[in-house]
C-alpha cells in the first residue's frame with residue numbers, strides 16, 4: 001500500500017509538471033508564436049501525459065492538455081445566464097459621429113480636461129465569455145441575447161491559445177471576454193477540403209466560426225483551427241481595485257497568458273483616435289483576419305463609472321464601423337460552371353470594377369435559388385462585395401437602375417455543356433448534371449486526377465485537357481493511357497519535347513501510390529486525407545469494390561455519409577469498369593509492399609522545418625507527409641535540423657538556416673526527393 005502511494009505520488013507530481021509544461025509550450029507557440037521546443041519534443045511530452053492518464057485514470061483533470069483534442073459528443077447546448085450582461089455597443093459610421101461621441105463624453109465629465117482612449121480593432125468573430133475558478137478553466141458561454149448564452153465549454157477548450165490553467169496568480173473568481181474568430185487562411189484550408197469533398201464552401205470566417213462553436217462533435221471543432229483575442233475582464237466587487245484602466249486590463253490578460261491583439265493604440269484625444277482608425281482602415285487587408293471596424297474605449301475605469309450605461313449599451317465605448325467595401329457594376333452575363341461532381345454554379349460576368357484592392361470582373365452567384373430570391377437579372381447594375389477576401393459575391397441588384405430589357409436567368413433544365421437532364425440535389429440547393437459522360441465534368445475530373453497531389457501528371461494542364469476532350473480523344477480517365485505520340489503531337493502548342501514529356505508523365509503516373517489514385521478518382525467526400533486513411537485500411541481498390549458499408553464505418557474517420565458515398569461510387573458499373581480498365585492498362589491499383597517500405601523510410605531520422613506558405617500543402621499536410629516518409633518535423637531551426645523547406649514569404653527561420661548552413665529546399669525539390677526515392 002505504501003509502495004503504491006509512493007508511486008501514485010510520483011505519478012501525480014510528474015502529471016502536474018507535464019500539464020503545466022505543455023500548457024506553457026502551448027502559450028509560447030499559440031500566443032507568442034515563439035516555441036522553445038520542436039513539435040517532436042512536444043509530442044513526446046503529450047505522449048507521456050497520455051500514458052500517465054491511461055495508467056492512473058484517477059489523476060486525469062478537466063484542464064489537462066489532452067482534453068483539447070476533443071472526443072465528446074454534445075447532446076444539447078445548455079443555456080447559461082451571464083454574470084454581467086454582455087451588452088451591445090453603439091455604432092458610428094464616420095468621423096463626425098466619432099467626434100460627437102467624444103464631445104458627449106466631455107460634456108458629461110467636465111471636471112476632467114483630458115479623456116484618454118484605447119482604440120482596438122473590431123474583429124469580425126463571435127463574442128465569448130470564459131469563467132475561471134482559482135485559475136482553472138470552468139465554462140465558456142456565447143453572447144446569446146446578452147443576458148443568456150449557450151454553454152460551449154467543451155468546444156472552446158479545443159482552442160489552444162486559450163489557457164486551461166492560469167500561470168500567474170489570478171483572482172479566485174475571474175471572467176474574461178473576447179472574440180473567437182477564424183483567420184482567413186484557415187477558412188481557405190477548410191474550403192479546399194470541402195471542395196475536394198464536393199461540399200459547398202463556407203462563405204465567410206464569421207459564420208464559419210459561429211457554426212464551428214455550435215458543432216456537436218468536439219473533435220471536429222478541434223480540427224478547425226479557431227483563434228481568440230481577449231479584451232475584457234470581469235472581477236468580483238472585492239477584486240475590482242486590481243484593475244483601474246483598460247491598459248491595465250490588457251496587461252493583466254497578457255500576464256495571465258491570454259492572447260491579446262497586439263494592434264491597439266492609447267490615444268490622448270479624438271484627433272489621434274480618428275487618425276488611428278483611418279490608418280487601421282487602410283491596413284485592414286494586410287491582416288490575417290477580417291475586421292469590420294474599430295472599438296473606441298475610455299481608458300480610465302473611474303471615468304467609465306461616471307459615464308455609466310444606458311439600457312442598451314455602455315456610454316464609454318463606441319464602435320466605428322468601416323463602410324462596407326462594395327462596388328457597383330453592370331452584370332453583363334451569367335455563365336454556368338459545371339463542377340467535377342456535376343454541380344451547376346451560376347457565375348456573374350461583370351464590367352471590371354476596382355474593389356478592396358483588386359479589379360473584379362467575375363463573382364459567384366452561389367446557386368440558382370439565391371439568384372431567384374435576390375431577383376438578379378442580366379443587364380442589372382449590381383452591388384458586389386468581397387466577403388472574407390475570398391470570392392467576390394453579388395449582393396443585390398439596384399432596382400432603381402434596372403433597364404427595361406433586363407433579363408431573368410432561368411434555372412437550367414439541361415446541362416449547358418452536354419445537354420443531359422439536370423436534377424436538384426435532394427440534400428441541398430444545388431442542381432447537378434447527372435451524366436457521367438458530360439465533357440465539362442470530364443475535364444474537371446481529369447484535371448483533378450492529373451494534379452500533383454493526385455496522379456501528378458506534369459504537363460497535363462487545362463488547355464491540353466480541353467483539346468483532348470473536345471477532339472474526342474479522351475472520353476474517360478482510362479483513355480489517357482491509350483493516347484499515342486501521334487495523337488498528342490497534333491494538339492495545339494505541342495512540340496516534340498512537350499509530347500515526349502507528357503507521354504512519359506502519363507506512363508510514370510501508373511506507379512503512384514494507392515492513396516494518390518483513390519484521391520485522384522474524385523469520389524465525393526474523399527479528399528487527400530481520407531484517401532490516405534482508406535489506403536492504410538485496404539490493400540487495393542479491388543478490396544474496396546466489395547467492401548460492405550459496416551466495415552467502412554468501423555474506420556474512425558469514416559462517417560455514414562462518407563461510407564455511403566464510397567459504396568455508391570464502387571457500385572456504379574461505369575466506375576468499376578473504369579477501374580478494371582485502368583488496371584489492364586498498367587495503373588497500379590494496389591499498394592506495392594516493397595515500394596511502401598522504401599517510401600516510408602526515405603527521410604528516416606531526418607528533421608525538417610517548414611517556413612512560409614507552401615503551394616500544395618497546408619502545414620498539417622506537409623507534416624503528415626514528412627512523417628509518412630519517416631522524417632521528423634520541428635518548428636524551430638537548430639543545429640539538428642537537416643532540411644528547411646521554404647515556401648512564399650519565409651520567416652526568420654530561413655535566415656537562421658543560412659546561418660547554421662542547413663540545407664534549404666523548395667517545395668518542388670521536396671517533391672523530387674520523394675519521387676526519386678519512391679521510384
Ligand code: IVH
Pocket residue numbers: 087088089120121122123124125126127128143178179231295314317319
Ligand atoms: S468591447 C462593453 N472590443 O464587437 C464592451 N468588442 O457590438 C463590449 N468586438 O459583441 C465589447 N472586437 O463581439 C469590444 N476589441 C473589441 C472587439 C469587440 C470585436 C465585437 C464583440 C461585440 C461587438 C460589439
